[in-house]
Amino acid sequence: MARISARTSEPGVVTTAPLPSPTSPEAPPRGWHRLSMSQKQVVWAWGFLALPILFYAGIRFYPTLDAFWLSLTDWNLLRPARFVGLENYARLVSDPQFWQVFNNTFAYLLIGTPTSIVIAFVIAYYLDRVRFMHGLIRALYFLPFLTTAAAMAWVWRWFYQPPPIGAINGFLATFGIPAQPFLRSTEQALPAIMVTAIWAGLGFQIIIFMAGLRAIPGTYYEAARIDGLGELAILRKITLPLLKPTTVFLVVLSSIGFLRIFDQVYNMTTNDPGGPLGSTKPLVLMIYQSAFSSYEMGYAAAQTVVLFSILLVVSLLQLWILRERT
Amino acid sequence: MATIELENIVKRFGSATVVHGLDLAIADGEFVALVGPSGCGKSTTLRMIAGLEDVSAGTLRIGGVVVNHHEPKRRNVAMVFQNYAIYPHLTVRENIAFGLYTSGLPKEKKAARVDEAARILGLEDLLDRRPAALSGGQRQRVAIGRAMVRNPSAFLFDEPLSNLDAQLRNQMRIEIKRLHQRIGATTVYVTHDQVEAMTMADRIVVMRDGRILQIGTPSDLYDAPADVFTARFIGTPAMNLLPASHGPDGLVVEGAAAPIRAPASAAGVARLLVGVRPQDLVCTDAGAGADPDVLTVTGTVTAVEPLGPETHVHLDTSGGPVIALAADRAAPPVGAPATALARTRALHLFDAASEQALGRAAEHA
Numbered sequence: 073m074a075r076i077s078a079r080t081s082e083p084g085v086v087t088t089a090p091l092p093s094p095t096s097p098e099a100p101p102r103g104w105h106r107l108s109m110s111q112k113q114v115v116w117a118w119g120f121l122a123l124p125i126l127f128y129a130g131i132r133f134y135p136t137l138d139a140f141w142l143s144l145t146d147w148n149l150l151r152p153a154r155f156v157g158l159e160n161y162a163r164l165v166s167d168p169q170f171w172q173v174f175n176n177t178f179a180y181l182l183i184g185t186p187t188s189i190v191i192a193f194v195i196a197y198y199l200d201r202v203r204f205m206h207g208l209i210r211a212l213y214f215l216p217f218l219t220t221a222a223a224m225a226w227v228w229r230w231f232y233q234p235p236p237i238g239a240i241n242g243f244l245a246t247f248g249i250p251a252q253p254f255l256r257s258t259e260q261a262l263p264a265i266m267v268t269a270i271w272a273g274l275g276f277q278i279i280i281f282m283a284g285l286r287a288i289p290g291t292y293y294e295a296a297r298i299d300g301l302g303e304l305a306i307l308r309k310i311t312l313p314l315l316k317p318t319t320v321f322l323v324v325l326s327s328i329g330f331l332r333i334f335d336q337v338y339n340m341t342t343n344d345p346g347g348p349l350g351s352t353k354p355l356v357l358m359i360y361q362s363a364f365s366s367y368e369m370g371y372a373a374a375q376t377v378v379l380f381s382i383l384l385v386v387s388l389l390q391l392w393i394l395r396e397r398t
Numbered sequence: 399m400a401t402i403e404l405e406n407i408v409k410r411f412g413s414a415t416v417v418h419g420l421d422l423a424i425a426d427g428e429f430v431a432l433v434g435p436s437g438c439g440k441s442t443t444l445r446m447i448a449g450l451e452d453v454s455a456g457t458l459r460i461g462g463v464v465v466n467h468h469e470p471k472r473r474n475v476a477m478v479f480q481n482y483a484i485y486p487h488l489t490v491r492e493n494i495a496f497g498l499y500t501s502g503l504p505k506e507k508k509a510a511r512v513d514e515a516a517r518i519l520g521l522e523d524l525l526d527r528r529p530a531a532l533s534g535g536q537r538q539r540v541a542i543g544r545a546m547v548r549n550p551s552a553f554l555f556d557e558p559l560s561n562l563d564a565q566l567r568n569q570m571r572i573e574i575k576r577l578h579q580r581i582g583a584t585t586v587y588v589t590h591d592q593v594e595a596m597t598m599a600d601r602i603v604v605m606r607d608g609r610i611l612q613i614g615t616p617s618d619l620y621d622a623p624a625d626v627f628t629a630r631f632i633g634t635p636a637m638n639l640l641p642a643s644h645g646p647d648g649l650v651v652e653g654a655a656a657p658i659r660a661p662a663s664a665a666g667v668a669r670l671l672v673g674v675r676p677q678d679l680v681c682t683d684a685g686a687g688a689d690p691d692v693l694t695v696t697g698t699v700t701a702v703e704p705l706g707p708e709t710h711v712h713l714d715t716s717g718g719p720v721i722a723l724a725a726d727r728a729a730p731p732v733g734a735p736a737t738a739l740a741r742t743r744a745l746h747l748f749d750a751a752s753e754q755a756l757g758r759a760a761e762h763a
């Protein structure tokens with residue numbers, strides 16, 4: 073939209089003489105032909121945009137706005153909604169489970185995003201230089217991204233099982249390390265799930281990072297080598313700054329992903345969603361349970377509004393911190 | 399400042415050999431141009447000197463030291479790339495200062511060097527801009543500035559002007575030449591533009607297919623090209639070539655009205671090519687003479703190109719197309735027959751089979 077309006081304000085384009093109507097060259101141009109070239113472009117653009125915008129508004133914006141309204145009611149599917157003011161929010165603030173979930177969600181965000189970005193960058197950086205079986209290695213990293221969370225969760229659950237079934241504990245045992253509880257522990261459950269979530273998103277991030285790395289012209293590196301820069305200086309002074317748009321994109325995307333984490337948690341702990349004492353439960357899972365286990369729609373809507381606000385603030389904050397300085 | 403010596407330098411990419419044993423010694427402070435058609439290995443040679451490509455075989459010396467296995471930074475050369483390679487995320491000042499990144503100079507010294515380079519290149523007012531806000535010529539000057547601040551032992555240029563328009567190219571050509579005269583650093587300059595090579599270089603190296611055809615000063619190459627390729631590559635318009643063979647009355651040149659005196663160097667060579675530069679071949683109104691020391695080319699005028707100082711007349715002769723100069727700008731009309739004369743001492747003789755030069759046809763007194 074900004075692009076289109078910027079185009080119309082280009083003086084050179086707007087002043088382009090309107091094309092005369094081909095049928096009557098003498099008569100003043102009418103209708104479609106009266107529009108200048110850039111005006112026609114705008115009409116076309118809006119023509120194509122109209123349908124998706126309507127669709128999007130119906131599917132996305134309307135429910136979001138509706139959630140704001142619902143969060144102020146006590147709707148529970150049975151009774152018609154009754155306005156209760158900020159009661160749901162008050163309940164949320166005094167709910168210890170909410171604060172546990174709040175902490176969990178931010179733990180996913182604050183540990184998951186940087187870790188996954190750093191790992192993805194390191195792998196992409198070195199994979200970019202590997203010629204040998206490059207395609208195969210890349211495919212192996214990308215595969216988890218194509219697999220459903222449920223299928224992956226089954227494999228990971230098997231990994232995390234106590235001995236003698238669990239693969240990881242079996243591996244630890246060969247080194248004489250005592251068996252770890254993993255998903256059954258209030259301390260280890262969240263990191264254990266985080267690992268699977270990071271692993272699941274890695275392939276996508278690696279592909280995007282590699283595309284970003286490929287887009288940097290090779291002569292920049294050659295010029296830097298001639299100027300005597302070492303590998304590390306090149307990375308710091310050239311690769312990372314030029315990769316910034318890619319990094320911003322991935323940080324924002326990955327943050328949203330971790331704030332909305334659900335599949336991995338739900339699938340890894342199906343018998344007890346949210347782990348022991350809710351130690352792995354993220355906000356989305358709490359919303360899900362409030363809405364579809366307790367049928368407290370108003371309460372769930374209030375949680376949704378909180379999540380929405382967090383997403384909005386975090387995304388805007390990141391875009392602002394990582395903005396292009398000119 | 400340093401000498402650069404290439405001894406039997408070979409470059410292979412896999413099984414393909416693209417540079418076949420180059421021998422070249424560049425003196426300290428010399429400006430050498432590498433010219434040749436696309437794909438002849440100019441860039442590859444330059445990149446080997448810079449250390450961006452490994453040398454497959456042979457010895458490369460810079461300042462008398464064998465540098466075959468030295469990293470680019472130990473060679474202390476500066477390079478200017480065809481696409482400039484200036485960093486979009488840095489300002490002009492930062493880009494130029496980048497050349498000093500590893501110099502270890504104190505900050506004020508660095509700033510002074512950058513300012514000095516900016517002054518020489520006329521970039522003072524642009525120091526805080528980003529490359530996106532610069533013109534092509536300004537970007538090229540930033541790239542040169544980054545190379546300049548370092549005091550390198552040699553400057554390497556890879557077609558630095560080929561992305562610029564003709565006028566800017568002329569201007570930058572003079573700026574680079576002036577810079578060389580000022581700094582006096584050894585310079586290797588790759589171009590496929592023979593005008594650039596002729597006007598800037600102390601010596602020109604003509605390459606083809608990964609081999610050196612000829613090394614010489616611009617006038618050496620112009621006056622005594624070693625073979626047909628160099629003869630046609632150097633000078634505009636390209637040298638005219640007419641097939642010739644021995645006859646009873648001398649050398650019979652196709653497209654010429656009369657035989658010319660066969661020079662001694664032509665003896666024993668059955669099929670020859672006679673080369674004559676358009677500047678030596680002048681149209682005349684007088685008919686064909688019988689002087690054996692004058693080559694008289696006759697043909698039909700197919701086109702006339704007035705360039706201002708001179709007018710080119712394109713002739714279609716029985717020996718092939720020929721370009722001559724119009725006398726006193728009075729060009730014959732298109733379609734009319736025309737005659738053009740050249741002194742035989744201006745002629746270049748080549749063996750038609752090997753395309754090697756047989757020397758100039760000396761005039762008999």
Ligand SMILES: Nc1ncnc2c1ncn2[C@@H]1O[C@H](COP(=O)(O)OP(=O)(O)OP(=O)(O)O)[C@@H](O)[C@H]1O
Nearest residue numbers: 411414416434435436437438439440441442443590
């Ligand atoms: N990395 C490479 N792998 C394989 N072949 C290469 C490589 N780089 C260059 N070549 C080949 O080496 C030959 C010489 O290339 P080079 O770039 O030196 O040509 P050039 O003289 O600079 O040509 P131009 O005027 O077009 O820049 C070409 O035939 C090219 O295809």
Ligand SMILES: [Mg+2]
Nearest residue numbers: 440441442556
């Ligand atoms: Mg090249």
